[in-house]
Amino acid sequence: MPRHGRTKRTRKRKRGNDPRIDLSKEIVTLSKWMKRESISLGFKWKSHLHPAFFTGIGRGMMTKDSLTGGDIVVSIPKPLLITVETVLSSEIGELVKRQKFKLSRQQILSLFLLSERSKGDNSFWYPYISVLPQSHTTFGYLSARELTLLPPKLLTAVKSKIMDIKQAYKEVRDFFPGESIAHEDFLWSWFCVNSRSVFYKLGGSEFVKEDGNHLALAPYLDLLNHSVVAQVEAGFNNETGCYEIRTLDNYKKYDQVFISYGSHDNYHLLMEYGFTLPDNPNDAVMMDYDVVLNSAKSLDVNHLEKKQDLIQQHDLHSKLTCTVEGLSWNLLIVTRILAMDWNELHQWKVVLNGDVISNRNESLSRGIARSFLTPYIQQNRDLLFKFPPESSMTTMEKLISSVVQMERKILQITWTSVS
Numbered sequence: 335m336p337r338h339g340r341t342k343r344t345r346k347r348k349r350g351n352d353p354r355i356d357l358s359k360e361i362v363t364l365s366k367w368m369k370r371e372s373i374s375l376g377f378k379w380k381s382h383l384h385p386a387f388f389t390g391i392g393r394g395m396m397t398k399d400s401l402t403g404g405d406i407v408v409s410i411p412k413p414l415l416i417t418v419e420t421v422l423s424s425e426i427g428e429l430v431k432r433q434k435f436k437l438s439r440q441q442i443l444s445l446f447l448l449s450e451r452s453k454g455d456n457s458f459w460y461p462y463i464s465v466l467p468q469s470h471t472t473f474g475y476l477s478a479r480e481l482t483l484l485p486p487k488l489l490t491a492v493k494s495k496i497m498d499i500k501q502a503y504k505e506v507r508d509f510f511p512g513e514s515i516a517h518e519d520f521l522w523s524w525f526c527v528n529s530r531s532v533f534y535k536l537g538g539s540e541f542v543k544e545d546g547n548h549l550a551l552a553p554y555l556d557l558l559n560h561s562v563v564a565q566v567e568a569g570f571n572n573e574t575g576c577y578e579i580r581t582l583d584n585y586k587k588y589d590q591v592f593i594s595y596g597s598h599d600n601y602h603l604l605m606e607y608g609f610t611l612p613d614n615p616n617d618a619v620m621m622d623y624d625v626v627l628n629s630a631k632s633l634d635v636n637h638l639e640k641k642q643d644l645i646q647q648h649d650l651h652s653k654l655t656c657t658v659e660g661l662s663w664n665l666l667i668v669t670r671i672l673a674m675d676w677n678e679l680h681q682w683k684v685v686l687n688g689d690v691i692s693n694r695n696e697s698l699s700r701g702i703a704r705s706f707l708t709p710y711i712q713q714n715r716d717l718l719f720k721f722p723p724e725s726s727m728t729t730m731e732k733l734i735s736s737v738v739q740m741e742r743k744i745l746q747i748t749w750t751s752v753s
């Protein structure tokens with residue numbers, strides 16, 4: 335029972351019970367362990383945070399104090415980070431050092447998590463491992479049916495990632511010929527590392543396959559959720575010997591504190607982290623240059639070769655996307671170039687400046703845009719029909735549906751903007 339008694343409870347009820355402090359045995363044990371180990375290692379235990387549950391998001395970190403930009407929100411001593419050094423100095427590290435072929439950092443950290451998990455409460459890391467999610471909703475968990483619900487571009491990317499993960503699993507199994515590592519267990523540890531690790535750069539190691547992916551697990555700190563607007567400075571501080579997160583935002587007491595995992599769109603967040611954000615400003619629907627060109631051809635535009643040269647010279651054929659703001663800059667200019675007549679082609683600089691060159695050009699460029707949008711809208715519609723009613727969707731189907739709905743919204747807004 336907390337010491338604060340009735341007054342505090344009443345105040346909390348008035349706040350709508352959000353956040354709800356996480357008082358589970360595992361979280362309490364982790365918090366005590368972090369404090370005890372930090373102090374016994376000669377560090378101060380500094381954290382304004384407390385794990386809590388937030389409506390619509392789940393578990394995250396609440397601040398116990400108001401925070402101002404520049405405040406350090408959490409600081410994890412190096413010995414409590416799980417780095418490649420940690421692994422190399424463990425039993426499993428001895429095996430890693432003895433083997434002829436090398437594993438990547440992500441494979442090494444995944445193996446370590448699995449090995450420590452199998453020790454149960456005999457593992458030093460048990461308080462940390464106990465709070466890790468049991469499973470994930472990332473690409474490695476997609477069923478054959480769920481794969482058919484993905485937008486085509488995402489499906490292509492996911493298929494290639496699934497191959498990579500199969501290869502990573504095979505290498506880990508070959509690493510321990512005597513041991514049987516279940517695919518399910520490997521997926522669990524792989525995605526724990528994938529979705530929870532921080533960037534942590536050590537010097538190279540002769541025992542590590544170098545792939546530029548510098549990772550470490552930071553217990554407790556990895557309970558921080560992602561927001562696109564969060565601004566933080568994060569990294570290892572050589573003076574304090576801690577991995578620190580400094581917020582550049584202001585927070586009121588009891589607010590959820592966020593960090594940014596990067597400028598990711600919902601495709602990336604779903605596949606790598608297993609969640610999506612409503613109204614993610616990084617969301618975009620990619621258009622193929624070939625589809626754009628074919629639309630122009632179908633509308634009998636002339637001088638296509640010259641126009642293609644112009645587009646390529648100015649590198650306008652990449653980043654052809656639609657967003658909630660309509661056509662991206664490159665896509666808008668490409669449609670206007672494709673709509674130019676012979677006279678306008680000689681004044682291409684006007685178009686490249688973003689100015690409307692003529693009403694005729696503007697009208698044709700919008701026609702080209704509607705023409706290349708049509709197959710994408712149709713594809714999106716076909717996909718939406720494949721989903722069951724929301725009430726009977728699985729968690730994964732709901733998440734995929736949110737990205738397909740996001741595409742629908744973007745395509746609709748863009749269509750209206752060119753109509």
Ligand SMILES: C[S@@+](CC[C@H](N)C(=O)[O-])C[C@H]1O[C@@H](n2cnc3c(N)ncnc32)[C@H](O)[C@@H]1O
Nearest residue numbers: 391393394529530556557558559560607608609
């Ligand atoms: C580094 S962990 C953050 C802590 C995590 N929520 C937990 O309770 O263990 C990353 C995972 O948190 C979840 N997550 C992070 N940010 C989120 C958000 N804005 N909305 C929903 N889930 C989020 C996703 O499951 C993600 O894979």
